[in-house]
Amino acid sequence: MDQRTVAVADQLGKVYGTGQAAVTALGGVSAQFRRGEFTAVMGPSGSGKSTFMHCLAGLDTPTSGRAWIGGVDLSSLTEAKLTRLRREKIGFVFQSFNLLPTLTAWENIVLPLSLAGKRPDQAWTKQVIDAVGLADRLSHRPAELSGGQQQRVACARALISRPEIIVADEPTGNLDSRSGAQILGLLQMCARQWGQTVVMVTHDPIAAGYADRVLFLADGRLVDEMAQPTADRVLDRMRRFDAQAVR
Ligand SMILES: Nc1ncnc2c1ncn2[C@@H]1O[C@H](COP(=O)(O)OP(=O)(O)OP(=O)(O)O)[C@@H](O)[C@H]1O
Numbered sequence: 649m650d651q652r653t654v655a656v657a658d659q660l661g662k663v664y665g666t667g668q669a670a671v672t673a674l675g676g677v678s679a680q681f682r683r684g685e686f687t688a689v690m691g692p693s694g695s696g697k698s699t700f701m702h703c704l705a706g707l708d709t710p711t712s713g714r715a716w717i718g719g720v721d722l723s724s725l726t727e728a729k730l731t732r733l734r735r736e737k738i739g740f741v742f743q744s745f746n747l748l749p750t751l752t753a754w755e756n757i758v759l760p761l762s763l764a765g766k767r768p769d770q771a772w773t774k775q776v777i778d779a780v781g782l783a784d785r786l787s788h789r790p791a792e793l794s795g796g797q798q799q800r801v802a803c804a805r806a807l808i809s810r811p812e813i814i815v816a817d818e819p820t821g822n823l824d825s826r827s828g829a830q831i832l833g834l835l836q837m838c839a840r841q842w843g844q845t846v847v848m849v850t851h852d853p854i855a856a857g858y859a860d861r862v863l864f865l866a867d868g869r870l871v872d873e874m875a876q877p878t879a880d881r882v883l884d885r886m887r888r889f890d891a892q893a894v895r
Pocket of ligand 1: 664665671672673674691692693694695696697698699700
């Protein structure tokens with residue numbers, strides 16, 4: 649394994665149900681994620697993108713294969729240790745923001761540290777708050793923020809503990825294109841300037857165009873990979889899936 653590797657999926661498989669009702673959501677997907685690399689995961693609906701992300705980030709248990717984060721085999725951990733690893737080594741950004749409504753933006757951002765009993769590192773916290781452009785909104789609660797602002801809070805929360813990897817599941821799915829572009833620009837900046845590893849599931853070729861590479865899933869398998877993607881090339885590749893589906 650190369651020293652820059654921060655996360656590994658080794659033949660990850662997931663079967664839901666048993667016998668005749670069994671559904672193979674993931675049929676053995678292997679991939680490596682390097683420091684500072686921004687990867688988009690794409691594929692038709694039902695191709696296993698969310699299942700892959702959930703198994704990679706320890707939110708779901710694969711039925712075969714393994715995932716490593718920061719050199720730790722997730723299958724070797726007890727539930728309590730897995731919870732701790734997720735809190736300390738993985739930053740999550742979800743389509744629906746998942747902020748706690750009763751906490752202010754600031755309290756939401758530092759929640760991973762509060763839960764771990766740690767104090768925020770002042771210099772890093774300032775960098776993160778400046779990067780997300782929320783310095784004047786920190787005392788607001790989520791309901792008093794726009795969707796784009798809420799997602800920027802979620803990004804700051806994901807970054808605050810300097811995780812090994814940020815996992816973003818359709819982070820722009822609920823945003824208008826301008827707010828979406830801000831989030832994508834932010835994720836790209838985190839990877840390029842701060843060396844943050846980012847993995848993002850998306851349906852949107854424009855969003856994938858911000859990444860350094862795209863992994864394409866189909867029927868639970870990794871079927872293609874594209875380096876230095878552009879929205880146009882990704883769109884072309886996705887059209888080929890559609891053409892195969894109607895054949
Ligand atoms: N809890 C579950 N029980 C049974 N089948 C499931 C479950 N979760 C997912 N699946 C099935 O596994 C397959 C992959 O689902 P998954 O949600 O990972 O795909 P996806 O690519 O993320 O789809 P989408 O783009 O629509 O969100 C689908 O056929 C889905 O119906």
